[in-house]
Amino acid sequence: MCSHYEAPTAEQLGLAFTTEPFVQGRLDLWPGYIGPFIRRANEANDEGEFVPRVEVLQGSFGLIPGWSKDTKIARRTYNARSETAAEKPSFRNAWKHAQHCIIPAAAIFEPDWRSGKAIATRISRTDGEPMGIAGLWESWKNASGDILFSYSMLTINADDHAFMRNYHRAEDEKRMVVILPKGLYHDWLSAPAEESMKFMRQYPADRLTAH
Template identity: 30%
Template sequence: MMVMANANAQAAKVRRMCNLYHVSSKQEIERHFRLIVAAGAALPEGTGVAVGPFGQGVMIRANAAGERQAVAGQWGMIAPHALQPRPASRAILTNNARIESVAERPTYRDAWALGRRCLIPAQSYQEPNWETGRNIWWQLRRADGAPWALAGIWSEWVNPNTGELLPNYSMLTMNCDGHPLLSRLHKPDPQLPADAQDKRSAIPIAAEHWDAWLRAPLTEAQALLRRPPADLFDPAVTQVTDELLARLRRDPGPTQGSLI
């Protein structure tokens, strides 16, 4: 039983997705996404502000008039009947939601069923690469320099003690096993075959589909959830890893520990 528990814990670590991204500035969000900013929304004025789980970030959703609107909120969904904005256990993260189970998980299912979909503007998002035997963080950016519009879902939670309304959101993820770039990310589980690792990927939405993602019926919106093509990513993201791998192939001796 203990062996099985350890294996499950390891698999959970492998499947854990993006836990840090850099939000675009207010000026970039307004210019690139052609939207309005919600009244009182404290969007970041600076460039590349880092957002971690349960930190303050930005989401773009459709307002009552169907317009794109930028709203500040917590990156990490809050369960509908929660008594506090984040789980008591640090091990529980709700900033990522798997598309395979988003319709069933209690934290996410209401938002999904109600069509509360959003775009998450990001200059880059961070993922680990373990191909050298040590972690190298990859900062995933677009090749064209534009901000990402990552697929997400959103909700609003009312603090039962203060009555404060807190918008919150999660980033959707999908399987990317076999993808020429994204399958290189995350620490592989040695107990699983190479074609069953369940590597995860954030899901960018193309500009021509932004409004459909925000407002279209569920079946139409689901069809927009696709693995991004490799050439969408800045090729420089692999440079450090590839250089180290080349050095290791030339000299696979005990110097590996000093490379990073």
């Protein structure tokens, strides 16, 4: 599970995801902090036809469902278990409506307990490219009518993953975020809900490195 990650700079994000320029906030992100996420958006061309494109939005790291009374829930909804997202009250609306997004990350941080103590470890792709983490997004409206976007990272079991099984306590189930291959970015953003689970795969261990 991932509660701490590093966002790429706006320049890195633009190069990796072919997105429009935007103003980047903080890079070191924890639940409740505001960070960037990418979703599919449609716009009309000169002929009035709708064409797909991607857009970068800013939102809370930690999904805030529409029924929530405040934003505090983000401290508990920063990760969504893919196996149960369709059933959990916090995530089922976003899952049902295929509100897919990609959370760009230069790196994620996980605790390494193999020494008997938790050692924060920075995990990134071996090629230096930003990760594209599969997620769900949601919009929430406060009492004043202001809209706040939010997002959660989807996770899968990693008990048998040669790299990620080394993190978290030995007695705990091993989990990892779903890192998408670059060739599947657009497919994920446009996939219907019934195909969501097809993307819930482990990222190859030899393409990850730790520091």
